[in-house]
Amino acid sequence: MNTMLPLIIELLTEELPPKKLQELEKTFANTIKSFLEKYKLIKPHCQINSFSTPRRLAVYFSEVSGRSSEEMFTEKLMPKKIGFSDDGTPTKVLLKKLSLKGIDAKNYQEKIKIENYGKQDYIIINYTNPGKDLYEILQQSLQEAIIKISNSNVTMRYQTDSNITVKFIRPAHNLLAVWGNDKLEINLLGIKSTYETFGHRFLSNNLIKIEYAKQYESVLENIGKVIPSFCKRKEYIKQQLLQSSSNLEYSLGDEDNFNSLLEEVTALVEYPVVYMGSFDKKFLELPKECLVLTMRIHQKYFPLFNKTSGLITNKFLIVSNIKTSNPNNIINGNQKVIQPRLEDAQFFYNFDKKKSPIENVGKLKSIIYYNKLGTQLDRVDRLRFISKYIANTIHSDEYLADRAALLSKTDLESLMVGEFPELQGIMGAYYARNFEEPEEVVLAIKNQYLNRFNMPLDARSVTSAILFLSERVEMIIGFFGIEIYPTGESDPFGLRRAAIGIISVFEKIKQSHKLFNNLDIYKLMEITLSSFDNIMEKDTIKKSIDFIYERYRYQLFNKFEKDIVESVIYIKPPLHQVLSRIEALTLFKSKLELSSKIFSVNKRIVNILKKNVVESEIVDESLLIEKSEKLLFSCIKNIEKKNEELLSSENFTECLNNLASIDNLTDTFFKEVMIITEDKAVRDNRILLLNLLKNVINTIGDLSIIST
Structure with a gap:
């Protein structure tokens, strides 16, 4: 049967996890x-x-064949000596293989x-793979989809009817399974497929028959009071929110x-309607x-x-799942909840x-930070030690750095953070300002938990940068x-995020390096290690620094050519x-006439x-015999002298x-010098001369890694 007809498959469930809904939709459809x-x-x-909606996953195909075609295959099965005995009779191995291919041993x-x-x-x-009916293939695909979803999410066991x-x-x-206007016989999770589905839980709770697959979306919207498309529902909510806020001459805040929140709310409703609520101005x-958090x-x-x-x-906007001509009960109910x-x-x-x-x-001291790392007070002591080191190194105000570190975790003892843990740091800043702490300290406490250090690095924000880095x-x-x-995928303590945060500070140093020109990541890690009393794993510093550069490497892959990123990360220059x-190096590589020659020379030297x-390690000038090697040595020393100043001012383009x-x-x-004499x-x-030349060529990065 080669008729091409539309197909709709829908699985109706209890409320699905909202933050997983789009992932579930994608897995279901793609499988x-x-x-x-x-x-x-x-x-x-x-x-x-x-x-996808809170209670359903579905996928529609505009044209699907009802049966797969037969296919002819030719396969090299096995050596003849394994398949046949000396007398020409087939072996058990061959007969078993033929049986698996559906071939009768007699023929x-x-x-x-x-x-x-x-x-x-x-x-x-030579054999024929017989075709399969659509319902058989869908049965297999749905079972596979269930396995994939179950393997990647927390599942539950339950009994069916x-x-x-x-x-x-x-x-x-x-389970809805309709091909054209025919129901496909499928059994999944103890449920037999039907022509029917359910609409909105409150606005249309009766069974709805989908008589033709192509009608699925329109029937659900018009009769079932459900907008099944996640994207369409999201845009519908967005436009209602924008319209409502515009009418009231308010804004919805940062994008x-x-x-x-729009993504999450879209996963919570099937037929969204926006209402406005309010709370007491006090x-x-x-x-x-x-x-905002509440x-x-x-x-x-x-x-x-x-x-x-x-x-x-x-004022606030509520995205409700119920459309009614009198929404007072909905609005009042939500206002009573927030009060x-x-x-x-x-x-x-x-x-x-x-x-x-x-x-x-x-x-x-009564709050455990981590069982092997002591209490939060122990941690504060370490942060103070590290912050003071950074402040002294960059000639910043040691008192402000120490004060910010001292007060950085005090809001852990507050009732507000106990009830709203997400406000840690933010509340600490409010309480510090209330007791007239210096504004630099307040700012540092407030910004210590940001994912990235996103402020300009200047005198006002330097204390924030110190605490953030510490x-x-x-x-x-x-x-x-x-x-x-x-x-x-497991990183329960957010160490990858911490590495990205460190990188973000050093990127700001790039923009204003005079303020932080003495700060070295290796020395900083040594000082940090010394702040711990307990015995640490011996390669802690090396592994920590490797980890930071590795995170930087992956971050830079999104913006630059991979080989150039690898060439710089490999030598681990100042962060x-x-x-x-x-x-x-990106600019240098684009100058093909020069870079291609340098890359070629470097490759030859490396080999x-x-x-x-x-x-x-030191070249002996008295052993330089040929004129060309003397000239080359003189040129290398001249480049080294020039680069010394250029490197200190970080003019890497001119170095290249x-x-x-x-x-x-x-x-x-x-051409003139026989190296292996x-x-x-x-x-x-x-x-040694070639090694000296290699070091000069690879000052900015390892050029042998760059593809040409």
Whole structure:
């Protein structure tokens, strides 16, 4: 049957995890698609639409064949001597293989032939792979989709209505499988497929018949009161939110947080409607972050802000799953839910404000940071030690750095952070400002948990940079020191994020290096290690630094050519120079006439040095006999002298441009000079000269890694 008809498959379940919904939709749709492609039931122009709501996963194909075609195969089965005995009768091995291919042992002769391959004869088999009906292929694909979803998510065991125990991410209740206007007979998770599905839980809770596959989306929207498309539902919500906020002359705040909440809310509703709620204006005295957190994270509301001042208002937008002509009950219900949360927050905030942050420092000894790394007070002591070292190294204010580190964790003892852990650091800043701590200290406490250091590095933000950096190097050295490393997808302590944070500070150093010109990541790691009392794993510093450069490597792959990134990361230059060196090498590589010659010379030198190792390191000028090698040596020393100043000012582009002067000299050197001579002293000296040249060529990065 080669008729091409539309196909819809829908699995109806209990409420699916909202943050996983799009991933589940993709897995469900792609698994079924791959099976249909494998059996050539769909063509490249086939339109494919996937759907997901809180209670369903579905996929639609515009044209699907009802049966896969028969296919002829020719296969080299096995050597003849294995398949046949000396008397010409088939062996058990051959008969078993034929049986697996669906070939009758009595009629095998007409299916096989013998062909010679090289030194021996092989049994060649010709057989037909019979086609399969669409329902068989869908049965396999759906079972595979269930396995994939179950393997990558937390699943549950439950009993179906027919008392069968199954395992899936959520209990399943219905399976819709319609091809054209025909129901396909499929059994999945103890459920038999039907023509029918369910609409909205409250607005259309009756069974809805899908008489033709192509009608699925329109029938669900019009009769079932469900918008099955995630993208369409998301855009519908977005437009309602924008329209509502615009009508009220408010804004929805920063785009990143808005989009993040929009994604989550889209996964919570099937037929979204936006209403507006409000709370008592007295709560506007609370920190803005507390109000935003309560609304966005805990209640899934969209807070509204004054368009002109950016200040938060006492209004918010609710994305409801129920459309009604009188939404008062919905609005009042949501307002009643947020009221006690804000009252609690107000009580906590007023109570916490009465205590000076310094009073909480001693209490940190009762909070365990990590069992092998001591208490939060132990950690604060380490942060103070590291921060003071950085401040002294860069000639910054040691008192401010020490004060910021001392107070950095005091809000862990506050009632507000106890109730809202997400506000750690933010509340600490409010409490520090309330007791008139220096603004640099307040800013440092507030920004210590950012993913990246995103402020301009100047006198005002230097204390923030010091605490931000101290916090992350202490974390990496601490956990690496007790042999806790990120593995695969697992990184419970956020060490990858800490490495990216360290990198972000050093990238800011690149932009204003005069402020931090004395800070070295290797020395910083040594100082950090010395702040720990317990015995650390012996390679802690090396592993920590390797880890940071490795994270930088992957980050830079998104912006630059991989080989150029590898060439710089390989030599591990000062961390703040990595980006500038990559940019310089990228420009140098684009100058093909020069770079191709230098790359070629470098490759030749590297190959020679691999085969010839010399113990000494210093070239003996008295052993330079030929004019070309004397000139080359003089040129190298001249480049070294020029580069010394250029490197100190981080002018890596000019360092590379200086290599132009060795171009003709190296050609002449290799033509006129016999490197591997009988005189060992002369030979070794020429090897040392090449090694000196290699070091000059590879000053900015290892050029042998760069592809040409």
